[in-house]
Amino acid sequence: MLEKQCPLCASKVRNLVEVFQSSEIVTLYKTIHGLDVSEDFVGAPVIRLYRCPVCDLSFFSPPVAGSAAFYEALQQFPWYYMDAKEEFAFAANHVSSGDTLLEVGCGRGAFGQRLTCKEYVGLEFNPKAVQEAVAQGLHVRRQSVEEHAAERPGYYDVACSFQVLEHVTAPRPFLEALHACVKPGGLLLLSVPSEDSYLSMIVNEVLNMPPHHLTLWSDDSLRRLPGLFGMSLVELRHEKLQPYHTRMFCKALLVETLRSVEAKAKRKMLDISPEYMRLEAAAAGLAQHMAGVLDRYPVRPDGHTVIAVYRKN
Structure with missing residues (x-):
């Protein structure tokens, strides 16, 4: 069996979760989102998903990362950069007016615009996003966090990164x-x-696969980070299911229920078999009705995102 090194804790990993044909991932990106990612997979016909038994990180190998053109295309979708997020409101509660704050992968600066801290610095590679953030009066640089750490070690009261680590x-x-x-x-x-x-x-869900997501993070993987770095875990917070994700949640739950009732094989991340397509079609219509019912109830299940707060030792 192939052995890979965990990109987080450097352990040797043999726990192979799933094997993907890159051609199938390319087809799904084209079918679902109208994006051609074939060039990103040149030289990588097969992608494997591993799960580290030591730190619990799941990672794709090879880690095929999206090109600048790929991310520029994604940013044309109105849902890709969202200015109002529950995680922003939660994080803002951990920032005081006298704090210096660094945000890595700040996008257009939606989080920075809601802060009144002493100093805000954002790092972002997308030139258009940088331009928009600067136009809002924010201090944003096109610079990697590694370069920034060399310039300003031990400088900030708070450092944050939203929906970046998995890329x-x-x-x-x-x-x-x-x-x-x-x-x-x-x-x-x-x-x-x-x-x-x-x-x-x-x-x-191809956006949860390469070339978009390269790692998958469980609560256990986040809880084990302090053992790798000099810090302690303060809090893990799961956002509640957002209204724009309700139908997706219901559909996933219904497909899983049908799979259980029919005693089907173990769920895979990628499945284009006729058998799965039948289950998905059966769930799709019911999901819309189920979402309408769920949206009327004030108690929401956990949603898409988890936020971890750590304190540096």
Whole structure:
């Protein structure tokens, strides 16, 4: 069996979860989102998903990362950059008016615009997003967190990164640099799609695969980060299911229920078999009605995102 090194804790990993044909991923991106990602997979005809038994990180190998053109195309969708997020409101409660704050992968600066802290610095590679953030009066640089850590070690009271870590090819150096930017006693805030949410039940969710997501984060993987870095876990917070995700949640739940009733084979992340397509079609119509019912109830299940708060030692 192939053995891979975990990109987070460097352990040797043999726990192979699933094998993907890149051609099938390419087809799904084209069918669902109208995007051609074939060039991103040149030289990588097969993608494997592993799960580390030591730190519980799931990672794709090879880590085929999306090109600049891929992300530019995604940013044309109105849902890709959302200015109002529950995670922003939660994170803002951990920021005081006298704090210095670094946001890595700040996009257009939606989080920075809601803050009244002493100093805000954002890092972002997308030139259009940087331009829009600067036009809003924010201090945003086109710079990597590794470069920034070399310039400003131990400078910030708070460092945060929302929905970025899962896109990074080398999460260990990224987290080391983010950690290095923070003062002793300062906070690190990370948000990622949760592998302990309904997201892990969704089949053919290509945005949860390369070249978009390269790692999958469970609560256990986030709880084990302090053992790799000099910090302690303050809080893990799951956002509640957002209205724009309700139908997706219901559909995933219905497909899983039908699979259980019919005693079908173990769920896979990618499944284009006629048998699965039949289950999906059966669930699709019911999901709309189920979502309408769920939206009328004030108690919401956990949603897409988990936010981890750490304190640097």
